Amino acid sequence: MSNKNAPNQIYQDNIFNEQVKNRFMEEISDDSKGPYERIFIRSSLVEASLNRDMYDFNIKEIENVLFHLKPKTAAASKSNISIISSYIDWAIEEGYRSNTINPMRYQFDNWAEKFLDDNIKLFYSKMEIDEIVSRCRNAQDAVIISLLFYGASGREVSELRNLRTSDVSLETSEVILTDDKDGQTRIIKVPSECITLIKQADMQTEYYKRNGHINPNSRNTKEVSQLIETGYVIKPAKTKTVHIEQVNTHLIYARLSTISEMFVLENFTVKNIQRSGMLYHAKEILERDGKLEKEQYLEICEQFGVGKVNNNGYESYNWHPMKEYINIDMIKQIYNENNLS
Known part of the structure; x- marks a missing residue:
C-alpha cells in the first residue's frame, strides 16, 4: 500500500493521535476494545512527551511504554506486547511508520518478564476515591463506589443490590443494609456526599455507556440506555430481558470494570474498594482515639459487616486477619501521615 501523510497529531480524551488509533480499532469488536483503549491512554503520556505517535517509536521508546503499563503478570505483559x-x-501496512521494520519482532522470548511491576496497588486514598467518583458520568456508578468505600458489603454485594431509597434517612445520614446471606439488616452512618449520590442515582433515568465515551466508529453509537425503575437504588438498563427486581451481582462488577478500564485504574475491585474504605475508617478512628487495638478493629468490623466466627460458643467478629492490611504502617503509607503513633 502506498505511503500516506500522517494526519495532524491529536491529544484529546487522553488518547494521542486519536483519529489514527480509532481507525486501527475499527475492526475490533466493542467488547474487546477495553485493553486497547487502556494501552493507548497510558501510551499517550510517552507519546505527548516525544510528540510522536507510538507507531514511529524505536525499541527503547516502546520499552518505556511497556514499563509504563505496569503489568502484574507475564501473561498481561505479553498481551500488552501483542497489542502494541x-x-x-x-x-506499517497503512504507510504511517517511516521505518517499515517492526522492532518488536526481534526480541527474546522472555522479553515480557522485563516489564513486570512488583509494586501492586491495592488501596486507594479517600482523595483518590473522591476524584474517581467526581469523574463518573453516571451517579449509578458513583454510588456503587461510594457505598462500598463507606461500608456496604454482604454476600455477592447484596447490601448494595438490596438498597431502596426508603432505607435511607436524609436527616441522620443512616442507611439500612440487607444481606442476602441471612436476611439480616444492619444500620450504618455514611457521609452526606454518599447520601447525595444515593438520591442522584435514584433520580437517574438514562445511563451513559462507557461513561459517555462511545467510539464514533462503533456499530452501536447510541450514547445512553434507558434505566428501568425497580424500586431499588441500583437500576438495570433496559434490554430484551425484563427486570422487575434488584440487579444481579454481575452488573455491579461489570460497571466497576468499565470504570477501571476508562480511568485506567489498577485492581479497582469490590474487595479493594471496601478495604480502602476500612483503611480510611481506621485512620479516622486512630486520629480520634490515638490507638488501633481490638476495640477500634471491632468498630471497623461493625461498619463494614465483617463476618463472624464461633468463639467458645458465641459469635464474634473475625478481626485478627484484618490487621494484616489495616494497620498504622499502611495508614502512614497511603496517607503520608508520619505523625501517627
Missing part, C-alpha cells in the same frame, strides 16, 4: 506490535504492523 499489532498496532505497529498495521501502521
Whole structure:
C-alpha cells in the first residue's frame, strides 16, 4: 500500500493521535476494545512527551511504554506486547511508520518478564476515591463506589443490590443494609456526599455507556440506555430481558470494570474498594482515639459487616486477619501521615 501523510497529531480524551488509533480499532469488536483503549491512554503520556505517535517509536521508546503499563503478570505483559506490535504492523501496512521494520519482532522470548511491576496497588486514598467518583458520568456508578468505600458489603454485594431509597434517612445520614446471606439488616452512618449520590442515582433515568465515551466508529453509537425503575437504588438498563427486581451481582462488577478500564485504574475491585474504605475508617478512628487495638478493629468490623466466627460458643467478629492490611504502617503509607503513633 502506498505511503500516506500522517494526519495532524491529536491529544484529546487522553488518547494521542486519536483519529489514527480509532481507525486501527475499527475492526475490533466493542467488547474487546477495553485493553486497547487502556494501552493507548497510558501510551499517550510517552507519546505527548516525544510528540510522536507510538507507531514511529524505536525499541527503547516502546520499552518505556511497556514499563509504563505496569503489568502484574507475564501473561498481561505479553498481551500488552501483542497489542502494541499489532498496532505497529498495521501502521506499517497503512504507510504511517517511516521505518517499515517492526522492532518488536526481534526480541527474546522472555522479553515480557522485563516489564513486570512488583509494586501492586491495592488501596486507594479517600482523595483518590473522591476524584474517581467526581469523574463518573453516571451517579449509578458513583454510588456503587461510594457505598462500598463507606461500608456496604454482604454476600455477592447484596447490601448494595438490596438498597431502596426508603432505607435511607436524609436527616441522620443512616442507611439500612440487607444481606442476602441471612436476611439480616444492619444500620450504618455514611457521609452526606454518599447520601447525595444515593438520591442522584435514584433520580437517574438514562445511563451513559462507557461513561459517555462511545467510539464514533462503533456499530452501536447510541450514547445512553434507558434505566428501568425497580424500586431499588441500583437500576438495570433496559434490554430484551425484563427486570422487575434488584440487579444481579454481575452488573455491579461489570460497571466497576468499565470504570477501571476508562480511568485506567489498577485492581479497582469490590474487595479493594471496601478495604480502602476500612483503611480510611481506621485512620479516622486512630486520629480520634490515638490507638488501633481490638476495640477500634471491632468498630471497623461493625461498619463494614465483617463476618463472624464461633468463639467458645458465641459469635464474634473475625478481626485478627484484618490487621494484616489495616494497620498504622499502611495508614502512614497511603496517607503520608508520619505523625501517627
